[in-house]
Amino acid sequence: MIGLLPFMAPIYAVLIVLGMYFGIKVYVGKRRQLIENDLGKGICMDCGSKIIHEKCPKCDYS
Numbered sequence: 001m002i003g004l005l006p007f008m009a010p011i012y013a014v015l016i017v018l019g020m021y022f023g024i025k026v027y028v029g030k031r032r033q034l035i036e037n038d039l040g041k042g043i044c045m046d047c048g049s050k051i052i053h054e055k056c057p058k059c060d061y062s
Contacts, residue, residue: 044059047059
């Protein structure tokens with residue numbers, strides 16, 4: 001915000017910075033949720049695939 005003050009009115013600088021702050025918060029939250037949905041319960045330590053119903057679909061055959 002301090003870098004924008006010499007170029008524009010303070011209220012516009014504050015609005016731009018607040019928009020960027022909340023935009024980044026929303027982006028990071030959605031990205032974190034997407035990663036958590038992709039991982040599910042976790043990943044298998046042997047093959048790296050997603051664990052479904054507490055079993056690895058590639059390593060646990062039974």
